[in-house]
Amino acid sequence: MARWTPGARERLQQAALDLFATHGYDKVTVAEIAEAAGVTERTFFRHFDVKREVLFIGQDEFAGAFLTPIGDLPDEQTDPGTIVLAALAGACDFFPDDRRPFSRARDAIIDAEPALQERELLKLAGLTDSLTRAMSVRGIDPQRARLAAETATVAFRTTFATWIADGENRSFRAVLDSVLADLTVLADGMAAHPPIS
Amino acid sequence: MARWTPGARERLQQAALDLFATHGYDKVTVAEIAEAAGVTERTFFRHFDVKREVLFIGQDEFAGAFLTPIGDLPDEQTDPGTIVLAALAGACDFFPDDRRPFSRARDAIIDAEPALQERELLKLAGLTDSLTRAMSVRGIDPQRARLAAETATVAFRTTFATWIADGENRSFRAVLDSVLADLTVLADGMAAHPPIS
Known part of the structure; x- marks a missing residue:
């Protein structure tokens, strides 16, 4: 039971999400997560520094998904829109269909904990x-660089929120294509007005 | 010296900003702010609950500046762009030219203190x-509602950052008009590409 098995990280994450959803994030201990995943606490700490990281691990891969194509x-290439x-x-x-149940469960847990929300906001601010x-x-x-980066982050957040919505x-x-279409309509609607000043 | 005078709030804010800029936000006491503004501590606390609020008072007026015209x-009227x-x-x-020195000084102080930055992020999240x-x-x-609200917040933040920039x-x-022009170009640039999916 103590030996490292491939996929232990994913099993620990899944076990943690299930336990958080049932008992609340604060109430669950690392020992309980490890037990539910069938590994030792030592194995848990081989993958995650602290309990919270079970929800935030993979941040570099997340940022890399955006930055590698750039x-x-x-x-x-210096057109902000293209970039x-x-x-x-x-x-x-980074968000294939089979990741959706995990993303949905993770979001519900973060949504219930202000400290986790702050962590998530910081993650997105770092991406921007x-x-x-x-x-x-x-x-x-x-x-222009900041405006494009902030707008891309907004498009991502909006897409993510719709993608994990019930049903x-x-x-x-x-979903991203529909958000980008909405964004074009929005920008055109704003551009159709005379200048504010 | 102890009597309430019209404009005490503004004098307290200005005195606080000057002291924060010179000594650092953490080092300055309410007693020092009151003294620099020529009022008593009691007068300070008639205007602000805690020291931090000297930087965040007027949040309702700030939100009202956006919400009243809606x-x-x-x-x-149900066009998100128009709204x-x-x-x-x-x-x-809310940001006439004579407010710029105050906004610039306030921003520098917030920028130097992570706890104040979080408070500012929360303020903008509340606006969104x-x-x-x-x-x-x-x-x-x-x-559509969330996308428009987030995009408006991004346009505001970008405008504010340029407006308070040196020189x-x-x-x-x-500045807002130039940001909106950039936003249109950005959205058009993104729309010119084929759908992602």
């Missing part, structure tokens, strides 16, 4: 900063 | 929620 673009679209398309690969930097190093001016069964990509 | 729109533009135009009135609700009650679907002297409205 790195793959030619250096001459953030590449990042968003990459993010889709990374996207801004990835554009700045291409020479895009700071205002939603479209793919992440299909 | 309330003034006819009930039949958030009205909100952003209202926000401009209020804008979403103001659209939802008009029957706008949740995804910037365009009005808040003029």
